[in-house]
Amino acid sequence: MGTAMQEQAIAGRVLIQADALEAARSLEPGAVDLIYLDPPFASGRIHQARAAAFCDVWASLEDYLAWLVPILEASRDCLADSGSLYVHLDWRASHYVKVELDRIFGRDCFLNHIVWLYGLGGSSPRYWPRKHDDILWYARRPDGQYFVPAQVPARSRRMRGQSKKMPDFWDVAALNNMAAERLGYPTQKPEALLELIIESSCPPGGLVADFFAGSGTTCAVARKLGRRYFGSDLSAAAVALARARLGEPTS
Numbered sequence: 476m477g478t479a480m481q482e483q484a485i486a487g488r489v490l491i492q493a494d495a496l497e498a499a500r501s502l503e504p505g506a507v508d509l510i511y512l513d514p515p516f517a518s519g520r521i522h523q524a525r526a527a528a529f530c531d532v533w534a535s536l537e538d539y540l541a542w543l544v545p546i547l548e549a550s551r552d553c554l555a556d557s558g559s560l561y562v563h564l565d566w567r568a569s570h571y572v573k574v575e576l577d578r579i580f581g582r583d584c585f586l587n588h589i590v591w592l593y594g595l596g597g598s599s600p601r602y603w604p605r606k607h608d609d610i611l612w613y614a615r616r617p618d619g620q621y622f623v624p625a626q627v628p629a630r631s632r633r634m635r636g637q638s639k640k641m642p643d644f645w646d647v648a649a650l651n652n653m654a655a656e657r658l659g660y661p662t663q664k665p666e667a668l669l670e671l672i673i674e675s676s677c678p679p680g681g682l683v684a685d686f687f688a689g690s691g692t693t694c695a696v697a698r699k700l701g702r703r704y705f706g707s708d709l710s711a712a713a714v715a716l717a718r719a720r721l722g723e724p725t726s
């Protein structure tokens with residue numbers, strides 16, 4: 476990415492087609508307040524929907540980690556001192572990626588393992604229904620993170636009528652087939668989930684980056700909340716969809 480693109484990124488309205496590693500390495504060190512990554516989960520599937528498809532098939536878990544780790548390292552390098560990284564995964568790879576993130580950031584920079592309870596989907600007769608994703612949150616510097624926690628109504632009798640900090644399990648409905656915000660992109664995340672992350676972990680006017688932007692959920696929410704955004708995705712169909720969602724020129 477050239478200097479012009481870097482300047483555009485700092486100004487904060489960028490959606491480009493690029494490999495995640497190349498995109499992360501193109502950003503100036505310390506330039507980004509918040510990174511949200513929703514990479515392929517190592518599901519062994521090709522995810523297909525009306526608007527696009529992406530491949531999540533790997534020769535092995537080692538192969539997957541060898542691909543993802545340099546992206547996580549480059550992500551760390553573009554974070555501001557008060558910045559933080561959220562990595563969205565599930566039961567397949569989250570524990571292995573947690574070990575890598577502890578090494579990359581330092582264990583003292585690990586803040587939360589957030590559990591997203593999404594509810595939808597089928598179940599197997601062989602084990603408990605898998606109904607949550609894992610979101611790992613790391614600070615660039617130990618205890619240096621910007622954080623304005625969301626509040627929820629307290630339920631205990633002692634705190635009746637008061638609010639308390641949202642806990643680390645988030646009951647946010649996944650997009651069902653009728654959801655108005657659904658764009659037909661495979662594994663599209665709900666805006667409500669990104670609202671929690673962006674409002675709490677990026678200051679107003681700050682820069683949010685997402686190197687697996689897909690349908691542009693992170694960028695759309697960042698803009699709605701008055702934050703700047705840098706979004707990229709390898710897929711031309713994803714970038715076209717995200718640009719249309721944001722009302723940006725599609726070519």
Ligand SMILES: C[S@@+](CC[C@H](N)C(=O)[O-])C[C@H]1O[C@@H](n2cnc3c(N)ncnc32)[C@H](O)[C@@H]1O
Nearest residue numbers: 494495513529663664687689690692708709710
């Ligand atoms: C789980 S989806 C992201 C969905 C997105 N959060 C949304 O709400 O629409 C993962 C995305 O990673 C993209 N992707 C896969 N490999 C990539 C790579 N090497 N570089 C950049 N993007 C990649 C896919 O095209 C896909 O859009």
